[in-house]
Amino acid sequence: MSDQSNTGASPEASVLRLLGIMKRLRAPDGCPWDRVQNFATIAPYTLEEAHEVAEAIQRGPDFPALLDELGNLLFQVVYHAQMASELGHFAFADVATAISDKMVRRHPHVFGEATARDVMSQSNAWEVQKAEERASRAKAGTLAGVPVNLPALTRAAKLTRRAARVGFDWPDVGGVLDKLEEEAAELRVELPGADPVRMADEVGDLLFVLANLARKLELDPExxxxxxxxxxxxxxxxxxxxxxxxxxxxxxxxxxxxxxxxxxxxxxxx
CATH class of the missing domain: 1.20.890 (cAMP-dependent Protein Kinase, Chain A)
Structure with missing residues (x-):
């Protein structure tokens, strides 16, 4: 497969051009809007672009839209890397190196001497790797490292999947359905009082159990x-x-x- 794009530009040249554009936008004489942004103000756009990538895929996929949305998402990565570089923390090349190193480390059957059978015979080998990496970043605990800014249903499924790996889970789908009925009954009890705080708590419990139900059925709740x-x-x-x-x-x-x-x-x- 050729490493040239449909436009004839090399991947290296395309990335360097994008990095240059981002640096120019953030320069003292660059775009006034881009210059005043920070990680917190850009993060919502990053989440939005990730969702738009998923939407383009869901539509078929819609390849023209997917190309555009992937570009928007890549720009978000470049944006965050540029801001980090300005603060002296890391640059885009460090981001690319870090993920490359991680993928090599997590696939010893491809890049090392281990075989695919060796890897598959290790229960939860990928999760073991991830747990070790979290520990190296001083993030302890079964639920450590599940991003807070994930869509709530997705995060609920990830949290319960983590808990299930250490045995904290219903034995079957029937147990989840029983819990769903229990939570619905608790919401009914709160309805006459119409306390918004209590009802929000009970509705949250219902949604959390539904995310669990999707996980048990091997479905993505989102x-x-x-x-x-x-x-x-x-x-x-x-x-x-x-x-x-x-x-x-x-x-x-x-x-x-x-x-x-x-x-x-x-x-x-x-």
Whole structure:
């Protein structure tokens, strides 16, 4: 496979150009907006771009969009590296070296003398490596190192997956469903009092158990919810379209009429 891009530029030249653009933007006579940014202000954009990459993949993947979104995400990495370089901590090359070293270290069957069978025979070999790396960074504990800024459902699944590795888990899916019913019952108890703090706590418990349920079923809770969002959006738009054929909008009809249209849309999808 050629290491040249479709534009004819080498990967090295393309990366150097991007690094140069980033440095110019942050220069004293660069872009006023870019010059005043910091890690905290850029972090939300980094998360947003990662989600947009996932969305482009989910759409097929949509390769033109994926190319664009991967570029946006790469720019976020370059942005953070440039800010770190300005503070004297590390540069983009250090980021690339660190991840390269990590991948070589975690794949001794590819880059070392171990065989694939050697690696696969070691239970949770990858997690053992990661635990050792966390320990070297003075992050102790089973749950150490799970990023706080992950989407909440994703983080819940990761936290419970970590706990499950040391035996803190339900034996089967049935146990999770029982817990879900228990949490729903606790929410019902709080409804008459309508205390927002208590209800938020109970709804949080419900969502956490649902993330556990997805994990036990070997599903990604974020993907499940994204699918549900897309389905709701598609069906509600179908309801609006059906009403529009009669010159109506949802605001013109009652809930019963909208429910009837919803059922018709669902039937058509089957």
């Amino acid at each position: 993907e499940c919810l994204r699918g549900a969002n897309a389905k709701f959006e598609r069906r509600f738009q179908g309801v609006e379209a059906r009403l529009a054929r009669s010159g109506l909008t949802p605001a013109d009809v009652d809930l019963e009429a909208m429910e009837a249209a919803w059922r018709e849309v669902k039937t058509e999808e089957k």
